[in-house]
Amino acid sequence: MSVMKHVTIKDVARQLNVSISTVSRAFNDKYDIRKDTRERILKVAHEMGYRPNPIARKLIQQKTFNIGVVVPEFVNSYFPEVIIGIQEVLIEKGYQVLVMQSNECYTTELKNIQTLEDNMVDGMIISLSSEKHNNDYYLQMLEKGYPIVFFNRVDEKIPASRVTFDDYKWAYFATEHLIKQGYQRIFHFSGYQHLSLSQNRIKGFRKAMDKFSIPYTKEHIIETGFFIEEGRQVMERLIAENNLPDAIFANNDPTAIGAMKAMKQAGLRIPEDVALVGFSESKLAEVVEPPLTSVSQPTFEIGKTAANLLLKQINADGFAAAETVVLNGTLNIRASSLAPVTQD
Amino acid sequence: MSVMKHVTIKDVARQLNVSISTVSRAFNDKYDIRKDTRERILKVAHEMGYRPNPIARKLIQQKTFNIGVVVPEFVNSYFPEVIIGIQEVLIEKGYQVLVMQSNECYTTELKNIQTLEDNMVDGMIISLSSEKHNNDYYLQMLEKGYPIVFFNRVDEKIPASRVTFDDYKWAYFATEHLIKQGYQRIFHFSGYQHLSLSQNRIKGFRKAMDKFSIPYTKEHIIETGFFIEEGRQVMERLIAENNLPDAIFANNDPTAIGAMKAMKQAGLRIPEDVALVGFSESKLAEVVEPPLTSVSQPTFEIGKTAANLLLKQINADGFAAAETVVLNGTLNIRASSLAPVTQD
DNA sequence: AAAGTTTTCGGAAACGTTTTCGGAAACGTT
DNA sequence: AACGTTTCCGAAAACGTTTCCGAAAACTTT
Numbered sequence: 001m002s003v004m005k006h007v008t009i010k011d012v013a014r015q016l017n018v019s020i021s022t023v024s025r026a027f028n029d030k031y032d033i034r035k036d037t038r039e040r041i042l043k044v045a046h047e048m049g050y051r052p053n054p055i056a057r058k059l060i061q062q063k064t065f066n067i068g069v070v071v072p073e074f075v076n077s078y079f080p081e082v083i084i085g086i087q088e089v090l091i092e093k094g095y096q097v098l099v100m101q102s103n104e105c106y107t108t109e110l111k112n113i114q115t116l117e118d119n120m121v122d123g124m125i126i127s128l129s130s131e132k133h134n135n136d137y138y139l140q141m142l143e144k145g146y147p148i149v150f151f152n153r154v155d156e157k158i159p160a161s162r163v164t165f166d167d168y169k170w171a172y173f174a175t176e177h178l179i180k181q182g183y184q185r186i187f188h189f190s191g192y193q194h195l196s197l198s199q200n201r202i203k204g205f206r207k208a209m210d211k212f213s214i215p216y217t218k219e220h221i222i223e224t225g226f227f228i229e230e231g232r233q234v235m236e237r238l239i240a241e242n243n244l245p246d247a248i249f250a251n252n253d254p255t256a257i258g259a260m261k262a263m264k265q266a267g268l269r270i271p272e273d274v275a276l277v278g279f280s281e282s283k284l285a286e287v288v289e290p291p292l293t294s295v296s297q298p299t300f301e302i303g304k305t306a307a308n309l310l311l312k313q314i315n316a317d318g319f320a321a322a323e324t325v326v327l328n329g330t331l332n333i334r335a336s337s338l339a340p341v342t343q344d
Numbered sequence: 345m346s347v348m349k350h351v352t353i354k355d356v357a358r359q360l361n362v363s364i365s366t367v368s369r370a371f372n373d374k375y376d377i378r379k380d381t382r383e384r385i386l387k388v389a390h391e392m393g394y395r396p397n398p399i400a401r402k403l404i405q406q407k408t409f410n411i412g413v414v415v416p417e418f419v420n421s422y423f424p425e426v427i428i429g430i431q432e433v434l435i436e437k438g439y440q441v442l443v444m445q446s447n448e449c450y451t452t453e454l455k456n457i458q459t460l461e462d463n464m465v466d467g468m469i470i471s472l473s474s475e476k477h478n479n480d481y482y483l484q485m486l487e488k489g490y491p492i493v494f495f496n497r498v499d500e501k502i503p504a505s506r507v508t509f510d511d512y513k514w515a516y517f518a519t520e521h522l523i524k525q526g527y528q529r530i531f532h533f534s535g536y537q538h539l540s541l542s543q544n545r546i547k548g549f550r551k552a553m554d555k556f557s558i559p560y561t562k563e564h565i566i567e568t569g570f571f572i573e574e575g576r577q578v579m580e581r582l583i584a585e586n587n588l589p590d591a592i593f594a595n596n597d598p599t600a601i602g603a604m605k606a607m608k609q610a611g612l613r614i615p616e617d618v619a620l621v622g623f624s625e626s627k628l629a630e631v632v633e634p635p636l637t638s639v640s641q642p643t644f645e646i647g648k649t650a651a652n653l654l655l656k657q658i659n660a661d662g663f664a665a666a667e668t669v670v671l672n673g674t675l676n677i678r679a680s681s682l683a684p685v686t687q688d
Numbered sequence: 689a690a691a692g693t694t695t696t697c698g699g700a701a702a703c704g705t706t707t708t709c710g711g712a713a714a715c716g717t718t
Numbered sequence: 719a720a721c722g723t724t725t726c727c728g729a730a731a732a733c734g735t736t737t738c739c740g741a742a743a744a745c746t747t748t
Contacts, residue, residue: 051458051462053403053462053464054462054463055399055402055403055408055463055464056403058399059397059399059400059403064399074418074424074427075421075424075425075428075627077419077421080418080419080424081419083418084419084445087445096444096459097444098442098443099442099443100440100441101428101431114395115440118395118397118398119398119399119440120397120399228627228631257631261630261631283419283572283628284627284628284631286605287572287601287605287628287631287632288631288632288633289632289633289634290633
């Protein structure tokens, strides 16, 4: 009563006085069925409201046409945008996309992955949580030939396909931009430093500073994190310590904006007192006052290529060589980082 | 080779020299199994890396412990936050949450729902797309006793459980606030007007205007939509037409921020030239300059109650009466709507 | 019209579980 | 020692499909 009876393939077969296998053939467009019986079956089946039960199909086919996506969070707009890109290509190929979030927690990340695995997704697209993690499980999966693609938060010790951003290069450009605007005492608000993404941005920062022979110390690179609150706290500390830089290159927009908030609170002007550059362009950058200079990543494109890489692996149906695609960005220069001299 | 063999219940049974049923019993904690054999089985099974195949289990049990969530989009932070609330309660009860987005399109919304249905989710939590929709399919599902809960974007003609926000009341408060600050010529940027959410916000706006005997015409209520771009366009038009209000009550933050952008472009000051109030508080409100007054919704709470309502229906396992929960918000007053007189 | 081919279909096994049913084993009671 | 209970377990059916195998039916060819 409460759960109504689904129309099954048996019902259709009985109704039409044919065998189950024939109905199945009709639905799977097999070669060994007469065209007119096929159409007759499809017609009646549709009238009866029959839809093949994907669970049963999955059980026998060992293929689900589902793919799983695991991201650390989706309150910042970055991951949602990537997911839209992923769906764009996958849905068109008949796949369904199941999204799970790890909440930046390694344990739930692992649990998510196992549930997806248990549900027989044909492959996964993963962005690692910021917590320290152990690679064993991923290595095992890869060894079994399980199709996985990583993006954004990758670990170079995991030999899987991945789509990344040239964090090094664009961190360099972002820093260079500040230097060329005349800033000298530049701090970097970095992400969690065990992530290669953060390491690469630090390297880019360093490279630019070295290139232009600008002196700096370890204290100029401050492990801040990824969220507004974290950026604000670090900035508040700097203000309290009266240890202000000329400019800050923040590892992402939220931390830059957190710094911005702290500065406003303290009556400091941007960029006159401290200039700011963000990273991974979010909607926020354009909306904030002053507008935030930021490196924008092609989120949509990242999602699309990750999906395509995954499809390639799935279709190779064996051990496709791991591939790394590096995508390009742009530096969007806005008021928050303009030259201190030219300010009116 | 490419897909490794999963350890099945048979393997475990053979290994231990017991029957399949016994292994099953061990895993399902049935009463008719001796305690020590149960433990022996669990131990060995775990060592062998056996995990019960949920697909097979679903097939026979007709219960999946999955629930589906369909939202129109997740680039604005509203829906992601709700989803986090949903997951919070559902995961703890052993459910998994599958998220799909309709992209504000009725057709894909329907397709999403059917895929979820085909995948035998035990229930769904839905927020309707903004496109005009036909209720037939939902009515059918409800008639079959399928557990569904709607939130945010609901349709009063669908007699299902829902969790909503008192849009009427809070639209009233938002408008009242502007009036009390001394603004008279107030416009409302509304959402798509076939959604009851939008209608209620309009009603609240009207009620406040009437209550304080402030004259207004139909032209003061402008169907704008939900996104930044839309707000900006409407505002640009008003500026071009030299048809400026004193204040705007926008149906959500993005449209308010769109208006803000257009105003800045045109050199207009907020709130001196036009005051602004948003709705459904997003992260943006605090970050924008000037900070945006906005009604905040308890997104997290909305998700949690929606999930609980759904669980109630699922467990009633029959036809639980539809329930409507209305949650409360707060009006966060910030600089964008302060009295024009007291500005310095 | 007989023989050989090709097309079309039905039967049955398989996918990995849960669950019903019945029976063996263990125990307690007389 | 016979009987009745209770506890524990195995065999087999079921869930709704796909697919392999073989055979009937429909064509060709001679």
